[in-house]
Amino acid sequence: MVQESRPGDDAVARPLAQACPWCGSGIPPGVNLCVVCGQVLALPRGVRLASPGRRLAGSLLDSLLALLTLGIGALVWSIIVWGQGQTPAKQLLKTRVVDATSGGVVGWGRMFLRIILYQWLALGLLGLATLGIANVAGHIWLLWDRRRQNLYDKMAGTLVVHWPDEAGPVVRHRLAAPGG
Numbered sequence: 001m002v003q004e005s006r007p008g009d010d011a012v013a014r015p016l017a018q019a020c021p022w023c024g025s026g027i028p029p030g031v032n033l034c035v036v037c038g039q040v041l042a043l044p045r046g047v048r049l050a051s052p053g054r055r056l057a058g059s060l061l062d063s064l065l066a067l068l069t070l071g072i073g074a075l076v077w078s079i080i081v082w083g084q085g086q087t088p089a090k091q092l093l094k095t096r097v098v099d100a101t102s103g104g105v106v107g108w109g110r111m112f113l114r115i116i117l118y119q120w121l122a123l124g125l126l127g128l129a130t131l132g133i134a135n136v137a138g139h140i141w142l143l144w145d146r147r148r149q150n151l152y153d154k155m156a157g158t159l160v161v162h163w164p165d166e167a168g169p170v171v172r173h174r175l176a177a178p179g180g
């Protein structure tokens with residue numbers, strides 16, 4: 001007896017792709033952001049992955065602010081804005097760190113882990129063991145990563161988004177991230 005294929009079953013079981021609210025591209029089920037324009041689906045229209053240029057500018061600006069304030073000013077500023085998923089430069093450039101799965105803005109604890117544990121300690125130690133290669137790779141990984149994550153973003157489970165003023169306030173989107 002010949003087993004007949006029944007393509008209809010498959011078509012019914014598979015949910016339809018949804019359209020990206022920013023660029024209209026089709027987004028497959030189970031994917032939480034648009035790979036064409038970077039719109040994060042859980043977040044307001046216009047909140048998209050930060051561009052590599054904005055990420056680089058942020059890194060340079062944070063370093064510059066730390067130098068200019070002898071570390072102390074930047075540290076105090078950081079402690080205040082980490083709770084909103086930002087660093088001093090991220091605040092100036094309107095970018096925020098969000099949970100890679102839920103899209104919720106991360107709080108103080110995740111920012112501490114992301115920067116101190118993963119960016120400084122883990123990549124620092126890996127860098128020592130690889131003559132700095134791991135450290136450099138960890139900071140430029142976003143250039144070829146589909147979700148523009150650096151290695152410490154992958155370790156922390158985070159994305160960096162550009163949140164322009166016209167996208168609205170953040171308050172409603174401070175969702176509980178899995179695992180705190």
Ligand SMILES: [Zn+2]
Pocket residue numbers: 020021022023024025034035036037038039
């Ligand atoms: Zn899009």
